[in-house]
Amino acid sequence: xxxxxxxAEAGAGGAGLGVALxxxxxxxxxxxxxxxxxxxxxxxxxxxxxxxxxxxMFSAIVTAALxxxxxxxxxxxxxxxxxxxxxxxxxxxxxxxxxxVGLVAAGLCPGTSCVAAATGRRDGLAVVGGMLxxxxxxxxxxxxxxxxxxxxxxxxxxxxxxxxxxxxVATAALVAMALGMSAGAERWERRAGAGGGS
Amino acid sequence: MSASSSGSRTHRxxxxxxxxxxxxxxxxxxxxxxxGRVDVDALARAVEAEQDHVTAVELAAWIRDRKPGLRVVDVxxxxxxxxxxxxxxxxxxxxxxxxxxxxxxxxxxxxxxxGTHAAQGWFFLRARGIEHVYFLRGGLYEWMxxxxxxxxxxxxSPAQRAEFARTAELSRYFGGVPRxxxxxxxxxxxxxxxxxxxxxxxxxxxxxxxxxxxxQRGC
Amino acid sequence: MSAxxxxxxxxxxxxxxxxxxxxxxxxASPYVTGVGIGLVLLAAFAVMGRGLGASGAFxxxxxxxxxxxxxxxxxxxxxxxxxxxQGGPLRDWLVIEIAGVVLGGFASAWLAGRLGxxxxxxxxxxxxxRLAYAAGGGVVMGIGAKLARGCTSGQALTGGALxxxxxxxxxxxxxxxxxxxxxxxxxxxx
Numbered sequence: 233x234x235x236x237x238x239x240a241e242a243g244a245g246g247a248g249l250g251v252a253l254x255x256x257x258x259x260x261x262x263x264x265x266x267x268x269x270x271x272x273x274x275x276x277x278x279x280x281x282x283x284x285x286x287x288x289m290f291s292a293i294v295t296a297a298l299x300x301x302x303x304x305x306x307x308x309x310x311x312x313x314x315x316x317x318x319x320x321x322x323x324x325x326x327x328x329x330x331x332x333v334g335l336v337a338a339g340l341c342p343g344t345s346c347v348a349a350a351t352g353r354r355d356g357l358a359v360v361g362g363m364l365x366x367x368x369x370x371x372x373x374x375x376x377x378x379x380x381x382x383x384x385x386x387x388x389x390x391x392x393x394x395x396x397x398x399x400x401v402a403t404a405a406l407v408a409m410a411l412g413m414s415a416g417a418e419r420w421e422r423r424a425g426a427g428g429g430s
Numbered sequence: 431m432s433a434s435s436s437g438s439r440t441h442r443x444x445x446x447x448x449x450x451x452x453x454x455x456x457x458x459x460x461x462x463x464x465x466g467r468v469d470v471d472a473l474a475r476a477v478e479a480e481q482d483h484v485t486a487v488e489l490a491a492w493i494r495d496r497k498p499g500l501r502v503v504d505v506x507x508x509x510x511x512x513x514x515x516x517x518x519x520x521x522x523x524x525x526x527x528x529x530x531x532x533x534x535x536x537x538x539x540x541x542x543x544x545g546t547h548a549a550q551g552w553f554f555l556r557a558r559g560i561e562h563v564y565f566l567r568g569g570l571y572e573w574m575x576x577x578x579x580x581x582x583x584x585x586x587s588p589a590q591r592a593e594f595a596r597t598a599e600l601s602r603y604f605g606g607v608p609r610x611x612x613x614x615x616x617x618x619x620x621x622x623x624x625x626x627x628x629x630x631x632x633x634x635x636x637x638x639x640x641x642x643x644x645x646q647r648g649c
Numbered sequence: 650m651s652a653x654x655x656x657x658x659x660x661x662x663x664x665x666x667x668x669x670x671x672x673x674x675x676x677a678s679p680y681v682t683g684v685g686i687g688l689v690l691l692a693a694f695a696v697m698g699r700g701l702g703a704s705g706a707f708x709x710x711x712x713x714x715x716x717x718x719x720x721x722x723x724x725x726x727x728x729x730x731x732x733x734x735q736g737g738p739l740r741d742w743l744v745i746e747i748a749g750v751v752l753g754g755f756a757s758a759w760l761a762g763r764l765g766x767x768x769x770x771x772x773x774x775x776x777x778x779r780l781a782y783a784a785g786g787g788v789v790m791g792i793g794a795k796l797a798r799g800c801t802s803g804q805a806l807t808g809g810a811l812x813x814x815x816x817x818x819x820x821x822x823x824x825x826x827x828x829x830x831x832x833x834x835x836x837x838x839x
Contacts, residue, residue: 233472236698251696252742255689256749259701259802262685263750264757267676271769271783275838278831284679289805291444291683292690296810298451299691305458308695312561313481315699317799317808319815324804327797328819331790332826337834338786339769341801342703342794345787346747347754352766354776358783359790363704366791367711374728381796387497390812392535394498399534400455402812407452411445414680441680 235309260347263288269347271339271355278336280424283417290410301403311399321384338362460534468557482552483567486576489539490600493518499536499562503527505547516541516573517604527551528558538563545569578606674761690806697742700807703750704794706743713738728795771838782837793823 238248266288267273276282303309335341338359340348345363348356370377391402476482484492492500493516502519504511511521522530524547532538538555540548540563548565555563566572575581580601582594598608693700712732716723723729738744758764770779794800797819799808805823808816 235695237696238698248697248742249740249745251693252745253749253752255693255701256746256751257753257756258689258749259686259746260750260753260755261757262682262689262753264754264763265677265685265761266679266682269754269758269763272771272838273676275831275834278827279835279838284676287679288683288686289801289809291680292687292806293809294448295684295687296690296694296806297812298448298455299687300694300810301455302451303691303695305455305460310561313698314694314811316811316813317700317804317816319813319818320798321815321818324797324815324819325822327793327795328804328822329793329826331793331797331800331819332823332828333830334786334789334791334793335801335823336786336827336831337837338783338790339837340783340786342707342790343747343750343800343802346703346750347758348769350751350754351758351764354766354768355770355779355783358780359787360707362784362787362789363707363791363794364711364714364787365784366788367704367708367795368715368791369788370792370795371711371715371726371728374726377796378727385495386815387492387495389498389814390535391814391817392812394814396533396535398460399812400459404452404456406812407448411448414445440678444680444684 233307233310235303236313259343260350263344263347264351268344269340269351269353269356271348271353274341274344275336275339280420283421286417287414290413294407294410297403297406301399304399316388316390319386319389320382321386323381323383326380334366473553473556476556482564483549484539484564486566486568486572487597487600489516489541489566489573490577490604492537492539494600494603497537499533501532501536501538503538503540503551505540505542505551510543516570524551524554527554532560534560534562536562539566540564541566541569541573543569544571577601577604579609580606581609581611583611674763686806687810690810693807694810699742700803700810701746702743702799702803702807703747704791704800704803706738706741706747707791708732708795709738709741709744771836773836773839779837782834 238251263269266284268284268288273282274285277285300309300311300314304311338345338355340356340359342359342363345356345359349360350356374381390399391397392399395402473482489502493502500518502516504515504519504521505524505527506521507523508521511519515521519541527540532555538560540551540555542548542551545565545567546569548569549567552563552565568576576597578601580594580597582591586594594608601608690701709732712723712729715726715729716733723733732741735741755764768776768779770776774782790800794803797804799805799816799819801823804816804819809820
């Protein structure tokens, strides 16, 4: 199987960094195209006004998941060589909740804050600065947090593993859920008021 | 931006494509072995890339952390298995391996006394098209020397001491006795593991190196 | 809603032009851009064997800063030290990726006429307050992302696409918490 071309562990050589740049440019471009460099638009998700965040995220996840399944199925991608972030139940659940509060306060996430800053928005810069401080605070407090941070490890745990289903079933279920959610999102947005603008 | 007519058409196309690909996925199912053909190149590459085996410390961490889908398989004869086997291990002979039911989401780790039979079993399972299979290269000898009785040489560097501290905790979990000893540690005369060339990341904290690699993956 | 009526052009067109000048061209479809991002993510999997990320880049940069200012302190703290010794942030895959994100975001905004400074906020708060919320939110996100070992890019997109349970757990709690906390910050936006 020819993909992945560069092994994740090998890859921070020049070629890998070149790839990083290209992928980053495409990522940032697409985020801005969708309007996610705008804090008002992004935050709109959480006031039920503008569900762009949901639509972009799920479209991206479904596209990549279907891509991984089919490339693997056609013998082109060795999925076992793709790095899956390990699961740590408690820290990820709690970290997610903490992150969510910060997200709705800032109106931007780490990636989109860079997009906002790139387009000249000072609130984007403020989020970037805050994030740098946040990771530093975490590092300083690390001795206190270390045991929580490492708690409830489950290694590489995917839904096929957990539910004892095949990747095909899990991927199809994901697509079904995403399609259902977008249909719901469209209906919600239409009801919530068709006033112009995005 | 309310969806214009062409916008909706694009959206319906995308949704349709996703649905088709998803239903196709259900129909296509998962990869199965291409009837008997063995991709020798791929297997050779896997061996050279050291992706065919795990170290005893890595396996110990997987067992302790209850890695989902993990199946530890002892390929020795039943009498040896009955006398001693690794925690959570099941017993399958090599001929049993060829017929064993193994799900795609399972990760199989084979072990034997010295590692040879386990390595052969690895090949058989890979030839069956099972991808997530590894073997314990140093066999039970490696388990004994690296997990049950890990030894810290007296001339160890601070980095090695840090690794050892982590391995020692793992060792105690399995009822082992970490040792701090002189020189480069006790080696049994008939210990094949001692004669195996060590990887750069071996022995002096392979498990910790793996943990380190995982920790370093920022997102 | 396109404003290309010719009959009432004399009234509608200047207003439309004014809107475009103020806001730039309308945004692209979220589904199309989402698929685009998904393809970028897939390319990352296929070429690099890993996914995208963002918060890790911040950790790298922050660690490099600490390493430069207080090297002994940095070496003593494992949460900082693990990002050092790789040749600096400019050799960090995520840092280079984020540099790309900045460039790509700039390019898109420039092409669409959406460049412009200022502070995005609702009418009920001032610039200062909005910036304070933004910075504070950033601090909180930094901590949350470290705990969860990733953010919306690394955990939600990457881990989500790979069907990782922990990543989906992150998505669920992040969205739930954001919805729950939203009333506290309503003043920022409306």
